[in-house]
Amino acid sequence: MKKTLTATAIALALTATGFAAPAMAAGKITVSSPQDPGSWDPIDTFLINWASLATNVFEGLTYRGPDMELVPALATSWETLDDGTRIRFTLREGVTFHNGEPFNADAVKFSFDRLLGEEGAKGPQQANYTSIEKVEVIDDTTVDFHLAQADPVLLTKLAGYGAMIVPPQYIAEVGDAEFNNNPVGTGPFKMTSYSPKVGASLVANEDYWGGAPNLSEVDYRFISEPSTALAELQSGGVDVVIPPSVPVGMIPTIEADDNLEVISTGGPTVTALRFDTSRGITADENVRKALIMAVDRGAIVDTILAGQASVIASFQGDRSFGYDASMEPLPYDLEKAKAMLKEAGVEQGASVEINTRGNDATFNEVAQAVAAYLGMAGVNATIKPYETNVLLNDIIPQGKTGEMFQQSWGGWTFDYDNTAYAMYHTGQKWNPYDSDADLDALLEKQRPMTDRAEREKVLQEIAAYAADRALEMPLYNMNAIYAINKRVQNFEPAPDNRLRLDKVSVE
Structure with a gap:
């Protein structure tokens, strides 16, 4: 089985899934998330509240958006070889991490060696990727995943959580503990601050390979009480409340407010x-x-x-x-x-x-x-x-x-x-x-x-x-139930809470 995508097909896929965006970012939104994940390291977590923020900071080799279609991300194409026990990925060129470090085959190998090694063993993600025996660097833009056995779900797994690609030099310089609090990825937004149990701030990555986001800033506030989150939505303190912080009993109240709306979609939860x-x-x-x-x-x-x-x-x-x-x-x-x-x-x-x-x-x-x-x-x-x-x-x-x-x-x-x-x-x-x-x-x-x-x-x-x-x-x-301020435009509810906000804009 072989999957190869032409440059035209890739461009269409990226546009359809929200990777392409205007050149300049403007506007700010605030998102209420019910939980602080406690660490931003992709191998430390299983929490959807991690993904609702970190999907904007980190990327994997593949991407699956709200439409459930799997498309290229940091890999532009892949082919399955040797009866499914080897997958060759061609990597996207010209991509840099938020700290300026280059994305390349060494970064992919480092990320998976780390996930499958001692550091990954401390977290909950390693078990999802045990089919990977090793990652081999072929050249700067090509890697082979050697599998102990075929894994029919692996390409989807590579789109989320533990499979996010992380910067080798940055982690070597600052260590794992610092990386937990100050993450660096390749995504459309950079994290500029994180206050445990309070919130985190993101700014647009103007050099993002898919084009700069529409928004210039996104603030996340960790608000555990749904009633507080919805009061903040009503007062304008937040613009988006993500699941599961929208109690069903509050839906009529939200819908009665001319400035607010409820968006519901079938989800996996x-x-x-x-x-x-x-x-x-x-x-x-x-x-x-x-x-x-x-x-x-x-x-x-x-x-x-x-x-x-x-x-x-x-x-x-x-x-x-x-x-x-x-x-x-x-x-x-x-x-x-x-x-x-x-x-x-x-x-x-x-x-x-x-x-x-x-x-x-x-x-x-x-x-x-x-x-x-x-x-x-x-x-x-x-x-x-x-x-x-x-x-x-x-x-x-x-x-x-x-x-x-x-x-x-x-x-x-x-x-x-x-x-x-x-x-x-x-x-x-x-x-x-x-x-x-x-x-x-x-x-x-x-x-x-x-x-x-x-x-x-x-x-x-x-x-x-x-x-x-x-x-x-x-x-x-x-259902995944979101409540938003109507000033938020182009908001696409993610069935799995893994929000991508680079196409979102504000009036």
């Missing part, structure tokens, strides 16, 4: 209450199924979420590769749930703890509803919220949750492997409790498969297996 399968009443598979059947997920979507979501049967949405449209969620059946709990020996008044992200106002309403439904089944559910970073970086990975815990997952590749491997494979950060050799084997089986149809069957088998074991209570696939 799925939400579930995952179970501690190692102890307590949720160690019993039949109890887990009973708890799922005790909750009317359809009513939650229709009422609390105002139809801005869809009920899911597995931990993925209908745009995910691996989605099985014939798979049905466990039905809401309160009486059967009660009977199953009784048969399993669960006493009336048994308790479970539900852990949530404290700043997720919408989900905390959902959690209250879930607790009420469980109460009708005779199970006393208490809700314990955590600050998001604490829940994600300490409580879940260290196996310190209650019986049920919130897991919202972006699955930004729109490929079920990106979710399933992280959630279900033994030893993964997001799987602190469960180990299933049969499930591990299925997860490993599909990763090198190049036959798309056969791989899809295995992914569907994984979804059915996880559902049969009731490893989580699948809740819903949420």
